[in-house]
Amino acid sequence: xxxxxxxxxxxxxxxxxxxxxxxxxxxxxxxxxxxxxxxxxxxxxxxxxxxxxxxxxxxxxxxxxxxxxxxxxxxxxxxxxxxxxxxxxxxxxxxxxxxxxxxxxxxxxxxxxxxxxxxxxxxxxxxxxxxxxxxxxxxxxxxxxxxxxxxxxxxxxxxxxxxxxxxxxxxxxxxxxxxxxxxxxxxxxxxxxxxxxxxxxxxxxxxxxxxxxxxxxxxxxxxxxxxxxxxxxxxxxxxxxxxxxxxxxxxxxxxxxxxxxxxxxxxxxxxxxxxxxxxxxxxxxxxxxxxxxxxxxxxxxxxxxxxxxxxxxxxxxxxxxxxxxxxxxxxxxxxxxxxxxxxxxxxxxxxxxxxxxxxxxxxxxxxxxxxxxxxxxxxxxxxxxxxxxxxxxxxxxxxxxxxxxxxxxxxxxxxxxxxxxxxxxxxxxxxxx
Numbered sequence: 001x002x003x004x005x006x007x008x009x010x011x012x013x014x015x016x017x018x019x020x021x022x023x024x025x026x027x028x029x030x031x032x033x034x035x036x037x038x039x040x041x042x043x044x045x046x047x048x049x050x051x052x053x054x055x056x057x058x059x060x061x062x063x064x065x066x067x068x069x070x071x072x073x074x075x076x077x078x079x080x081x082x083x084x085x086x087x088x089x090x091x092x093x094x095x096x097x098x099x100x101x102x103x104x105x106x107x108x109x110x111x112x113x114x115x116x117x118x119x120x121x122x123x124x125x126x127x128x129x130x131x132x133x134x135x136x137x138x139x140x141x142x143x144x145x146x147x148x149x150x151x152x153x154x155x156x157x158x159x160x161x162x163x164x165x166x167x168x169x170x171x172x173x174x175x176x177x178x179x180x181x182x183x184x185x186x187x188x189x190x191x192x193x194x195x196x197x198x199x200x201x202x203x204x205x206x207x208x209x210x211x212x213x214x215x216x217x218x219x220x221x222x223x224x225x226x227x228x229x230x231x232x233x234x235x236x237x238x239x240x241x242x243x244x245x246x247x248x249x250x251x252x253x254x255x256x257x258x259x260x261x262x263x264x265x266x267x268x269x270x271x272x273x274x275x276x277x278x279x280x281x282x283x284x285x286x287x288x289x290x291x292x293x294x295x296x297x298x299x300x301x302x303x304x305x306x307x308x309x310x311x312x313x314x315x316x317x318x319x320x321x322x323x324x325x326x327x328x329x330x331x332x333x334x335x336x337x338x339x340x341x342x343x344x345x346x347x348x349x350x351x352x353x354x355x356x357x358x359x360x361x362x363x364x365x366x367x368x369x370x371x372x373x374x375x376x377x378x379x380x381x382x383x384x385x386x387x388x389x390x391x392x393x394x395x396x397x398x399x400x401x402x403x404x405x406x407x408x409x410x411x412x413x414x415x416x417x418x419x420x421x422x423x424x425x426x427x428x429x430x431x432x433x
Contacts, residue, residue, distance in 0.1 A: 003026070006029075006049065014133035020037075026042065083156065085128070085160060088135055089164075092142060098165070104258070111126065111130075116279060125140055126149045128149075128152050154176055160193065163195060171206050199220050203224065204216070204226060204269050227261060232263070237249050241268065252285070256323025291307075294307075294320060301395075303399075306320070308406055309406055309426060317407045329358055331394055332407065334412055337411065345370040358394050388432070406423070406426045
């Protein structure tokens with residue numbers, strides 16, 4: 001069989017490993033300088049998506065938009081297109097799959113669900129947009145009674161042909177509009193996680209978010225909100241569900257009220273499978289978070305340094321401002337995608353805990369204009385081009401007993417390879433102070 005793999009990033013490489021045996025594989029990628037395996041054909045450069053009708057199977061990597069495939073060929077070509085995620089759903093030995101989507105909180109919620117199920121003695125596999133590509137998870141010898149947790153972004157969902165038995169939609173705000181045609185396409189992409197569910201499945205959604213409610217509404221399964229009965233909610237400073245108290249919010253190690261939402265989402269999802277308050281409490285009270293998500297790196301000279309490099313949109317920065325009450329220097333900026341900054345600027349202006357804003361990257365000028373328009377002028381435009389220099393600037397702006405928070409609110413691509421590299425460099429620079 002002739003197989004074309006579109007894009008050769010992490011999931012494209014996973015696709016190659018999966019389909020290379022017994023097939024003629026061609027890598028199609030716009031990067032003409034890719035270092036490719038010796039046993040593949042290649043179609044590289046600006047026209048890498050053309051003439052795909054010569055292949056029997058076409059594997060789309062998440063970064064490749066379906067519309068670009070069709071535009072370079074025809075609508076008929078999509079009958080041959082699959083993805084790593086679609087193939088995993090098709091062949092997974094276990095159908096006990098929980099899928100988690102949303103704009104923010106996917107990784108934290110997915111990991112919490114893993115911890116909760118493990119606390120009950122279940123064998124659990126985590127992957128998707130976090131950790132392992134789905135097909136790589138098959139190497140772990142998934143058994144039929146194991147559980148699989150998939151964190152799924154819009155890039156994986158846009159052409160998904162399957163839905164999991166439990167689908168979770170967290171808070172959703174307008175995002176990735178540089179990739180999608182419009183917000184409706186973004187929302188429709190996330191709906192694919194729910195649209196193929198049957199009447200016995202569960203659709204978990206954030207009751208206080210209009211987009212999340214709308215996304216889950218297409219499910220044929222049991223629709224259960226969280227932060228609202230009958231799902232988990234925070235009532236009188238306790239996480240409760242169906243009359244059971246799971247824990248006090250003071251026991252949650254995750255910073256910020258936005259993480260109460262993630263906790264309640266995970267509790268609501270797992271409760272449908274196994275209502276065990278003790279196991280849920282154990283997982284919640286022991287989990288302190290993922291790297292690059294409001295991660296306390298170090299306290300130096302009575303200033304706390306937090307790494308929130310995963311923050312790639314304004315709403316995440318707003319959450320970080322709310323989560324850390326100390327007088328703080330917020331490092332904001334990055335790859336310019338034309339996002340709406342009005343709400344972010346207003347939140348900064350109205351916050352009593354933002355001491356200074358240090359603006360970095362390609363978006364710095366536009367963020368500064370939004371801040372000035374809102375009436376906030378306590379910002380500084382950084383001229384630094386390295387994270388080490390940025391951290392030193394922030395240190396000089398910080399006050400004793402305060403904090404420095406890297407919560408960029410933008411993607412990293414103007415200065416860094418990805419958010420992990422940005423976070424790693426911040427962590428290294430802070431530890432060298």
